[in-house]
Each structure stands twice: as C-alpha cells, then as structure tokens.
Amino acid sequence: MTNDRICIWGLAGISEIKEGDDLSGHIASALRNSGGLASLQERRQGVVLVVAQKVVSKAEGRLVRLDDVVPSTGAKVWANQYRKDARIIEVILREARRVVRMERGVLITETSEGFICANGGVDASNAPVGCVVLLPDDADRSARNLRRDLEAALGISPAVIISDTFGRPWRQGLTNVALGVAGLSPFVDYRGQIDSYGRPLRATLLAVADELAAAGELVMGKTLGIPVAVIEGFKYQDAEGSGRALIRPEEEDLFR
C-alpha cells in the first residue's frame, strides 16, 4: 500500500472538557464545524484521529483531588528532598504497578496498564485547580468507545489513537506515543519482504501507531487547546487495534 499524500490538521473548537462530558459529541460537533467533515465522509478509509489523553481522562473522570490525598511518609520524604508536592508523589505511587526509577528527582513508574513513563502519566498541567489527571484506565477501551460513538454520530469510522507525550531513554525530549488504538494495526510488518536487491529485509516491525501519534502532535501543541489531530490519507491495515501491543513484553526487554 502506498501513501500518496498524508495531510494532518488540528481540530479547533473543542471547549474545556469536564468529568462526565460526552467527548465524542464534542469531537463530532467540532468536526461538523470544521468544514472538513465532507472530505472525511468521502474517504471510506484512511482517516485517523489522534486524541490527547488529557481530554479522554477528564471526560472519564480520571481526576484526583489533591485535598483528598494523604501522602505516606516515604512520599513526603522524597517530595521534600526534591521540592515536589507529596500528594502528587503519593498519587503516582498508588497508580504504579512498579517503580522503575526513583532517583535525582525523577520518578519513572510502570502504570497498571503497563506503560513506563515519568510520573506514571500523572499530570497537573491543564488539570482543574487542585486536581491531577491520571491516564485512562484502559486506553484501548477508550479508543474503541470513541470510535464507536463517532461512527454513530457521523457515519464515519476513523481509526482512533489515544496519545500522550512520553520521555524515553537515550534521547532528549518527549514525543507523542499511542496509548490506546482502535481500528488499525499499530504495526506495519516488513519481515519477510524483499529489499531492492532481492534479499529479505532484516527484522523490521514499524510502530506506525506511535509514528501517527507523533505526526498528530505536530498540529496539537500544548497551549493551543487543540486536543485532536485529524490525519487523512494514511492507508493503514484494518484491525481491531491495540495500544497495549506496543508495550514490549518484560521478558523481551533488555532495559528493565
């Protein structure tokens, strides 16, 4: 499958999302008002929505009021040492399946879903005052639900990627990655295919869902209030999809 031209645009006009809001309804309205819906409806395939985790989590009520959190002694000691809010450290530790690193003021955990990221994805920025936002409970379920509801509302059936910006070892800076995926295979598998000299390609499994999430981030920004990117023209492989499949199994990972 070749991709002639991929276009990416940010979906403006989604107002602040609160707990219990119908996120798919907000996205559907914004798509109707964008002037771009007809082009999406014409395409039978090749539409991907990248949706920032933050709005998904808020709609799902994945918020913790810090006033309700009593930090443990350990959280208090560590927070004090690195001038952090002990209640936020407590929330991160409670959300963690495992602490991966906790040194030099950096706290990296493995979340209950298995994602490894700084502060377990717990974040106070763009959160209601006095609250932190957690990652979705089950980002694949969130993606599937959004996809189903958008199909019902608009008659289009985009692939949906729930994304967040994560740091990574070895390389500086954050990139957007896919946490939840619905409607597309997160991988393109070139293994067994032939290179231009007629020899089999080395093991090459591309994490296209992460590349799509990264591409979407280019129009989202952090301060622009654009929580959704629309990607048109990427010919993906239809599949149920899974963001969890992008987590490297522990036994294959030489770095934990």
Place this chain on the structure above:
Amino acid sequence: MTNDRICIWGLAGISEIKEGDDLSGHIASALRNSGGLASLQERRQGVVLVVAQKVVSKAEGRLVRLDDVVPSTGAKVWANQYRKDARIIEVILREARRVVRMERGVLITETSEGFICANGGVDASNAPVGCVVLLPDDADRSARNLRRDLEAALGISPAVIISDTFGRPWRQGLTNVALGVAGLSPFVDYRGQIDSYGRPLRATLLAVADELAAAGELVMGKTLGIPVAVIEGFKYQDAEGSGRALIRPEEEDLFR
C-alpha cells in the same frame, strides 16, 4: 505558531544511489519531476525534507565490503552462538564507542556519534551485495551539506532531517528518528508557558525533529524506493539545528 495543515508526500523517482553519487542532484531532479516544486518555492518557510540515512551513507561511501573484514575471535564466538555473520558483528563492534547490551542475540551499541541503537545502525538490507552500510560519519554535517546544495540547485532552503528507524526500550517496534538536522530547532520548548488554567506548564520539551522524522516515515516505506519525504506546512523555529542535541547526555540518562 499554529500549524493549519501539514502535508507529507513521498518523493519518488530517486534511482539507486551509489558511492560518490551527487545525492542533492538526485533529490533536486526528483523534486523538479514531482510536480510539487512550485509549491515548495512559493513557501518561504515550512518545508522539511526527511531523508533516509541509507541513501546518505551510500552516497558518502559509508560501506564496508564484508570480504575485507577479518572477525575477531569474540565476534566469531558470539556470531556462531546466535547464527549471525561474524564479519558483520566485527563491523558493528569496530564502529562502537561502547557496547550497551550484548545478550540473547541482541547487540546494542553506542556509535562514535553517540547514537544508541541495535547493531550500531550497521545494516545489510538495501545494501550492495557483499556490503553493509554504516551510519553517516557526522549526520549533522550531512544534513547541512544537503541543505546547502539543495538551496544552490533549487533556490529553496528546506530544513533537512537525516533519519533512520531505531528500536527503543519499553516499547515494541521501530520508529523513525532524526540523526542529523539542519535548518530547524530539533525541539519545541514549552517550559515556562502557561496552560489553559493559567498555570505554568510542567517541564515540556518536545523532540519535534523526531516527530517529523516519524511523520516522514509514514510515506517512505521500506520496500518502495522512496528515500525522501517532503513535509509542507510545519512552522518550525529557524535554527542551525542539530541531531546530536537529541542524544540525552549520559549524566542525565538514568538508563545507561
């Protein structure tokens, strides 16, 4: 800076690149034949070319003939254990500044430039028969040279990213990343900016050069003979640029 619409297309028609070829000339011809050059010339800014490392390395003669390689005993033992070509293992070890992991058949090294990747980026796929291709000596210099030569040839001054697909800890599958960068800042720095609730954003430094490389990969494919992606409409921050800046300094990296 907002990005209204980013479009990405693959540049077809670049024939097989050999040692000593004028890569910028090949790219310039392909751009002239693409029908897309006028649109690039109209834009004063916002054009990024993502160029696969493989064609850069070939043009620069970064090839090793395996018949000329005498493997060490250590390379032979390890290659034999995991059914690899001992000569390729020898090349990888010679190119390495440091071996990061060498277990279970996986060889991860830090290259002389400082990139940490499987097999030190040494690759036999899409290489001339009997040869392996190394990473460029200095990918930033390669990017700067390409940019300068394209400017001379076409009167456009695109940002240039030399890219390769790398694996990463924790997550499954490869993604395209930036090795060399010229003409754009590899980062967008949101630190100190204000969120939608009026509070400062947490430390947020986005590795946009890696996100652009990932976006470019979506049209490149591994078997399609498309070594260059053209990205239009991304409003980047002008800068000399550096891919090396994307390497996390060892003292800040908790994972090596």
